[in-house]
Amino acid sequence: MTNMRMTEQDLQDRETKIASRGVDVFYGATHAIKDVDIDILNNTVTAFIGPSGCGKSTFLRCLNRMNDTIDSCRVTGQILLDGDDIYHSSVDPVTLRARVGMVFQKPNPFPKSIFDNIAYGPRIHGLVNNKAELDEVVEKSLRRAAIWNEVKDRLDQPGTGLSGGQQQRLCIARAIATAPEVLLMDEPCSALDPIATAQIEELIDELRQDFAVVIVTHSMQQAARVSQKTAFFHLGVIAEHGDTNQIFTNPVDKRTQDYITGRFG
Amino acid sequence: MVLTASFVAILFLAVAGYGMSRSRAVSVAGGNLARLHSRPSYHGTYSLLWVLIAGIATLLIVGEAWALLNERIYFSIIEDARPGLAQIEKQLILSDAHQLARGGIASATGEVRTALAETIRVMDTWRVVVTAILSLAAAAAAAALTFGRIDADWRARNRSENIIRAILMICAIIAILTTIGIVLSLIFETINFFGKIDWQVHKFLFGTTWSPLSGVSAGKLDPDKVGAVPLFAGTFMITIIAMLVAVPVGLFAAVYLSDFASKATRAWAKPMLEILAGVPTVVYGFFAAITVAPAIRDAGNFLGLSVDSSSALAAGTVMGIMIIPFISSLSDDVINSVPQSLRDGSYGLGATKAETIRQVVLPAALPGIVSAVLLGVSRAVGETMIVVMAAGQGANLTWNPLEAVTTVTVQIVMLYTGDTDLETASGPVFALGFTLFCVTLLLNVVALRIVRRYREMYD
Numbered sequence: 001m002t003n004m005r006m007t008e009q010d011l012q013d014r015e016t017k018i019a020s021r022g023v024d025v026f027y028g029a030t031h032a033i034k035d036v037d038i039d040i041l042n043n044t045v046t047a048f049i050g051p052s053g054c055g056k057s058t059f060l061r062c063l064n065r066m067n068d069t070i071d072s073c074r075v076t077g078q079i080l081l082d083g084d085d086i087y088h089s090s091v092d093p094v095t096l097r098a099r100v101g102m103v104f105q106k107p108n109p110f111p112k113s114i115f116d117n118i119a120y121g122p123r124i125h126g127l128v129n130n131k132a133e134l135d136e137v138v139e140k141s142l143r144r145a146a147i148w149n150e151v152k153d154r155l156d157q158p159g160t161g162l163s164g165g166q167q168q169r170l171c172i173a174r175a176i177a178t179a180p181e182v183l184l185m186d187e188p189c190s191a192l193d194p195i196a197t198a199q200i201e202e203l204i205d206e207l208r209q210d211f212a213v214v215i216v217t218h219s220m221q222q223a224a225r226v227s228q229k230t231a232f233f234h235l236g237v238i239a240e241h242g243d244t245n246q247i248f249t250n251p252v253d254k255r256t257q258d259y260i261t262g263r264f265g
Numbered sequence: 266m267v268l269t270a271s272f273v274a275i276l277f278l279a280v281a282g283y284g285m286s287r288s289r290a291v292s293v294a295g296g297n298l299a300r301l302h303s304r305p306s307y308h309g310t311y312s313l314l315w316v317l318i319a320g321i322a323t324l325l326i327v328g329e330a331w332a333l334l335n336e337r338i339y340f341s342i343i344e345d346a347r348p349g350l351a352q353i354e355k356q357l358i359l360s361d362a363h364q365l366a367r368g369g370i371a372s373a374t375g376e377v378r379t380a381l382a383e384t385i386r387v388m389d390t391w392r393v394v395v396t397a398i399l400s401l402a403a404a405a406a407a408a409a410l411t412f413g414r415i416d417a418d419w420r421a422r423n424r425s426e427n428i429i430r431a432i433l434m435i436c437a438i439i440a441i442l443t444t445i446g447i448v449l450s451l452i453f454e455t456i457n458f459f460g461k462i463d464w465q466v467h468k469f470l471f472g473t474t475w476s477p478l479s480g481v482s483a484g485k486l487d488p489d490k491v492g493a494v495p496l497f498a499g500t501f502m503i504t505i506i507a508m509l510v511a512v513p514v515g516l517f518a519a520v521y522l523s524d525f526a527s528k529a530t531r532a533w534a535k536p537m538l539e540i541l542a543g544v545p546t547v548v549y550g551f552f553a554a555i556t557v558a559p560a561i562r563d564a565g566n567f568l569g570l571s572v573d574s575s576s577a578l579a580a581g582t583v584m585g586i587m588i589i590p591f592i593s594s595l596s597d598d599v600i601n602s603v604p605q606s607l608r609d610g611s612y613g614l615g616a617t618k619a620e621t622i623r624q625v626v627l628p629a630a631l632p633g634i635v636s637a638v639l640l641g642v643s644r645a646v647g648e649t650m651i652v653v654m655a656a657g658q659g660a661n662l663t664w665n666p667l668e669a670v671t672t673v674t675v676q677i678v679m680l681y682t683g684d685t686d687l688e689t690a691s692g693p694v695f696a697l698g699f700t701l702f703c704v705t706l707l708l709n710v711v712a713l714r715i716v717r718r719y720r721e722m723y724d
Contacts, residue, residue, distance in 0.1 A: 064613065066609065066612065066613060069608075069609070069612060071527075094615050094616070094617050095615065096615075097612060097613055097614065097615035098614070098615030099615075101613065101614065102609075102613035102614075103613075104606060104609060104610060104613070106606055108604070108606040108607055108609070108610040109610075110607060110610065110611070110624075110625050110628075110629070111607075111625075111628055111629045112628065120611070120614060120616070120624065120625075121614040121615065121616075124614075124615070124616050124617075124620050124624075125615060171610065174610075174614065175613070175614065178614055178615060
């Protein structure tokens with residue numbers, strides 16, 4: 001985990017990947033997210049922190065329209081990916097999700113071989129033309145996810161036979177294999193032990209070189225370790241967001257201060 | 266009557282024993298229930314169980330043993346009165362005497378029968394009264410003994426749990442023993458049948474002429490006329506047709522219900538499908554014979570094909586419709602139990618709904634779907650009513666689904682109904698039944714193996 005502390009200048013140079021403007025989310029009559037404005041920068045890890053039920057996962061799932069699979073969910077406002085509204089009627093959520101990949105809280109490898117798990121995305125999106133290219137993509141993705149050495153001799157074994165930490169890295173490799181531009185991670189370490197967590201955190205820091213990474217986490221230490229930008233969610237609004245350093249050392253908002261010093265949440 | 270009354274009395278004693286033991290336990294506790302090792306209701310249960318066991322066991326054992334003993338006495342009475350009678354005639358006299366003793370009508374009357382009826386009436390009264398008294402005494406003794414042992418340290422809970430465990434075990438053993446008994450009787454009768462065709466087993470398994478009752482002579486069957494291949498072929502063809510109808514329709518219905526239908530649609534569509542499973546097979550049978558078979562014949566005639574009035578196609582199609590709800594309902598359950606996280610993972614990679622279902626959901630649900638299909642197959646193989654009514658009766662070896670064929674189950678029905686000699690018919694029937702049993706067993710074993718292999722892979 002090198003180069004964690006970047007200067008303000010570094011961050012300002014980066015371009016905005018996703019811009020959220022006045023986003024509201026409703027579950028039926030419940031107003032889950034209220035008027036959220038935030039910019040997600042390229043090549044940056046952005047952490048969403050906050051107490052349970054504050055809406056950080058809900059907002060994360062808006063960024064690749066995973067909430068579309070829930071009938072009662074309604075999103076208003078604008079979310080711009082490279083300047084284009086992802087909720088515009090001309091956008092197909094299927095292609096959007098190929099650009100904005102997602103890793104879930106619980107490792108969810110498909111009941112297929114390790115190879116087929118990784119090859120799933122490239123195959124359905126037609127990213128490869130032949131077996132040799134597919135082999136290459138699989139190996140590259142597994143290497144990027146730092147799991148190649150552990151599984152290279154058993155690519156035909158079921159992915160479900162791996163340990164929890166390995167499964168989660170497999171899922172990260174699977175998400176990388178579709179060559180997304182943004183990687184969303186919904187509490188990716190909450191089902192893992194400390195050693196596996198450390199491996200994933202190291203991996204997240206490396207992934208930043210290629211993607212914009214957004215991570216939801218309950219662990220403030222984790223947010224401080226892996227992210228450069230942090231947004232603190234409270235009761236469906238962003239109470240404060242900014243550089244991770246500043247949020248953890250010198251929070252402006254009283255609620256943020258209370259939360260990070262452990263007074264609630 | 267008396268025995269029924271004593272049975273009811275034992276039930277009352279058991280309930281009374283429960284109440285008394287329970288309140289005794291409460292009073293032993295002296296206001297502090299925590300002093301007791303077992304809750305008062307366990308003291309009651311322990312008493313209740315022993316009263317029931319002692320009372321009912323005495324009732325059954327004494328009553329039955331005495332009845333058997335009486336039968337022997339009656340036979341020796343008949344032997345004394347009419348020496349040298351054949352066993353079957355003695356049985357006839359005895360059953361007449363039982364009828365007379367009960368005040369019923371006998372096939373014949375006579376001095377022996379009337380005298381025996383009087384003896385039976387007297388001896389049976391003794392048997393009943395003494396058995397009733399003994400069983401009530403045993404139940405009361407059990408109540409008194411269990412009541413007397415109650416104190417704070419008495420481990421009534423452990424003991425009644427042991428008794429209940431023993432009862433559960435006995436129930437399991439009854440089920441297992443019944444199965445073993447059926448299998449053994451199938452095996453012995455089949456061996457017996459093979460003896461009647463001079464051990465030419467291959468002629469049964471591979472012969473192509475089925476007319477078992479036409480070559481009977483001196484307790485032997487003609488081995489050349491018990492070839493069961495036309496039956497196996499008919500069963501096989503109808504099963505294939507049924508599965509061709511049921512598997513695609515059932516599976517697609519399941520996919521629709523689990524992944525496409527809204528909650529509201531699912532709420533009424535699934536019960537509707539399950540109602541289809543509740544239609545008696547005899548209804549399907551006449552539906553097949555009266556509606557489907559003529560429709561297929563007319564359609565065939567229109568196309569210039571010759572179709573029999575009852576055909577394998579008609580029976581198979583209707584049987585397939587019957588099996589649809591089994592396959593759709595079971596498959597729907599397994600598809601639903603595929604975790605949402607797998608679907609989310611697939612959608613999160615930009616997969617469409619169709620890709621997700623075909624490549625993630627169905628493979629994950631495959632073991633369950635396979636076992637649903639095999640369950641459907643074993644139902645199709647064993648199904649009787651539809652084929653009896655719609656498939657025909659002639660043992661006709663053909664691959665043309667438009668002709669009438671016959672199945673194993675149809676022939677079992679034909680042999681055991683109508684004017685046939687049961688003694689002769691039972692040989693082929695048991696052999697066919699045994700074959701059917703082997704096939705279904707094989708299917709179940711294969712299904713289990715497949716399921717287990719996939720479980721190891723995917724769990």
